[in-house]
Amino acid sequence: MSETLENLYSETRQFPPPADLAAAANVKAEAYEDAASDRLAYWARQAERLTWAKPWDQVLDWSNPPFAKWFVGGELNVAYNCVDRHVEAGNGDKVAIHWEGEPGDTRTVTYAELLKLVSQAANTLTELGVTAGDRVAIYLPMIPEAAVAMLACARIGATHSVVFGGFSVDALATRIQDADAKVVITADGGYRRGKPSALKPTVDEAVARCESIEHVLVVRRTGQDIAWTAKDKWWHETVEQASGEHQAQPFDAEHPLFILYTSGTTGKPKGILHTTGGYLTQTSYTHNAVFDLKPETDVYWCTADIGWVTGHSYIVYGPLSNGATQVMYEGTPDTPDRGRFWQIVDKYKVSILYTAPTLIRTMMKWGDDIPAKYDLSSLRVLGSVGEPINPEAWMWYRQHIGHERTPVVDTWWQTETGAVMISPLPGVTAAKPGSAMTPLPGVSADVVDDTATPVPNGGGGFLVLTEPWPSMLRTIWGDDKRFLDTYWSRFGAGAGNGDQWIYFAGDGAKKDEDGALWLLGRVDDVMLVSGHNISTTEVESALVSHPSVAEAAVVGATDPTTGQAIVAFTIPRGNVATDGAAGEALIRELRDHVAKTLGPIAKPRQIMLVTELPKTRSGKIMRRLLRDVAENRSLGDVTTLQDSTVMDLISSGMRSAK
Numbered sequence: 001m002s003e004t005l006e007n008l009y010s011e012t013r014q015f016p017p018p019a020d021l022a023a024a025a026n027v028k029a030e031a032y033e034d035a036a037s038d039r040l041a042y043w044a045r046q047a048e049r050l051t052w053a054k055p056w057d058q059v060l061d062w063s064n065p066p067f068a069k070w071f072v073g074g075e076l077n078v079a080y081n082c083v084d085r086h087v088e089a090g091n092g093d094k095v096a097i098h099w100e101g102e103p104g105d106t107r108t109v110t111y112a113e114l115l116k117l118v119s120q121a122a123n124t125l126t127e128l129g130v131t132a133g134d135r136v137a138i139y140l141p142m143i144p145e146a147a148v149a150m151l152a153c154a155r156i157g158a159t160h161s162v163v164f165g166g167f168s169v170d171a172l173a174t175r176i177q178d179a180d181a182k183v184v185i186t187a188d189g190g191y192r193r194g195k196p197s198a199l200k201p202t203v204d205e206a207v208a209r210c211e212s213i214e215h216v217l218v219v220r221r222t223g224q225d226i227a228w229t230a231k232d233k234w235w236h237e238t239v240e241q242a243s244g245e246h247q248a249q250p251f252d253a254e255h256p257l258f259i260l261y262t263s264g265t266t267g268k269p270k271g272i273l274h275t276t277g278g279y280l281t282q283t284s285y286t287h288n289a290v291f292d293l294k295p296e297t298d299v300y301w302c303t304a305d306i307g308w309v310t311g312h313s314y315i316v317y318g319p320l321s322n323g324a325t326q327v328m329y330e331g332t333p334d335t336p337d338r339g340r341f342w343q344i345v346d347k348y349k350v351s352i353l354y355t356a357p358t359l360i361r362t363m364m365k366w367g368d369d370i371p372a373k374y375d376l377s378s379l380r381v382l383g384s385v386g387e388p389i390n391p392e393a394w395m396w397y398r399q400h401i402g403h404e405r406t407p408v409v410d411t412w413w414q415t416e417t418g419a420v421m422i423s424p425l426p427g428v429t430a431a432k433p434g435s436a437m438t439p440l441p442g443v444s445a446d447v448v449d450d451t452a453t454p455v456p457n458g459g460g461g462f463l464v465l466t467e468p469w470p471s472m473l474r475t476i477w478g479d480d481k482r483f484l485d486t487y488w489s490r491f492g493a494g495a496g497n498g499d500q501w502i503y504f505a506g507d508g509a510k511k512d513e514d515g516a517l518w519l520l521g522r523v524d525d526v527m528l529v530s531g532h533n534i535s536t537t538e539v540e541s542a543l544v545s546h547p548s549v550a551e552a553a554v555v556g557a558t559d560p561t562t563g564q565a566i567v568a569f570t571i572p573r574g575n576v577a578t579d580g581a582a583g584e585a586l587i588r589e590l591r592d593h594v595a596k597t598l599g600p601i602a603k604p605r606q607i608m609l610v611t612e613l614p615k616t617r618s619g620k621i622m623r624r625l626l627r628d629v630a631e632n633r634s635l636g637d638v639t640t641l642q643d644s645t646v647m648d649l650i651s652s653g654m655r656s657a658k
């Protein structure tokens, strides 16, 4: 990106909080002033949400930037904070997890039962020789044992590395090797799309390449046939037979809690390292603030997989530290049918739902009539995370899921930030569809140009974080240099900005006329058209705002006259005619619609009507592959694609359209 992003789209709709929610909100408007007057004192007050075995001496040590230490000298046990203390407070019978298996089997885990399971697993790991500081890999489906395994590691000070259960042998083996893990916790398989899907064969192949692994602990979930090796131990023959008594020891606030790998766009995966006190403080605080969680009455459901940071922070550590009751679902949203999510909301009376734009757009595509069949009146706060949410998807979510009552909180954050950084507060903010609005109290974010100068309202540029925050990554595992290069060299003090260290998030963003923040996608995805920096997100949102469009992905393709030209891949809604002349008319109409919404500079050169888009397993559109198609190149690496047949469909559609 040469200078700043154009600011093309303007949104005038705005939705203030419902009066009753605002009156009873956990966090009110004063929090912004409180935090601004003394940021560190504000975070210290949030840390008091937790139970510390030893108080800290200093809130933040930033004497060796960008290597932060939060709550220096403090000691606590994460599992004690997520489990024991709720039982000690008399809430042992309270449901921690309503688990729903894909085939329809269910389990209810109370906090007392969770304490027993976590203690048993901690005892077993200790018997297997795992001690504080060792690494444990976790490769599990979405079953309660996934949360138990993470908490058992935290309880004994072992650093977990959760690897998403959909990843390949290669991905698992390289992650085990990078972290030098001693134990893998896995299952025979899990249920996906109506049938058992094996995990153990992948682990067997990976472990054969990893000398560091001493034991493999195997949960029996599907009962399918699996091969057995000398390293394997059944969970039900070890953990479930172990003592349910375990005394949690406190660990230093900066003790490594977990490593989680992000693939990024290039190079080998980065092992993002999170530590104990600051991470738990910010996940606990944000889960309470952003969702207005009332632990006595709310039923919370985050639809993410535990293999992503959203699952770490907002299924395990945030909700459990807050003593929440939550739903955990094993399977896919269309099994046995496309109403499964809404059936679950209806069944458990879910009041807070946290999901991703890709799912919201999929539900839009499937049709309004599906959620309309269920009672969704229990919902009171809706959240979104993972990608920019198009204003029309936001509106659909509010109307068809929230029935015009519920606030929608669009939460911006990253694996690296550990917890939500930018989001409306549901009881305070008059939210605009498609905007993450403002940094949370205690968070300092800005939008800057090439020279690290903040852009004025109405301008666009790079999203940066200008002050350290408690749940920030501490480094990339084993690679401090890459940590410095990736996040701190672009605008860091080393880059000539006095002594201020500025974190480069890698996202484009703009400030609107009121100063609200709009995320515009990864800067690698920005298009340069006739000298204008145009965001893929804005053009995609303009397309999705047309009633015939369900989803769109936009890329810049090399163009002899304009440098780059805009090429859009568009999925029409179910009922729209796309054959022959009707398709051509629709394409003309969509090109004009974008020109009218954003201005002629944003008019796509080409629009392809497609039935699917290439997505990663976490649901992000892989624009890199679409660029390959748009520029008639052979495809790059497709191994992280959710469905590898999608690209064949798109490429063949592309040829026939020419």
Ligand code: WT7
Binding pocket: 262, 308, 309, 310, 384, 385, 386, 387, 388, 389, 410, 411, 412, 413, 414, 415, 416, 436, 505, 506, 507, 519, 520, 521, 522, 618
């Ligand atoms: C990237 C981080 C945060 C948990 C899941 C993703 C994009 C995330 C939003 C949002 C616009 C968003 C950014 C960010 N992103 N949330 N609300 N609006 N963009 O974690 O895999 O580390 O990805 O996701 O591009 O940098 P991740």
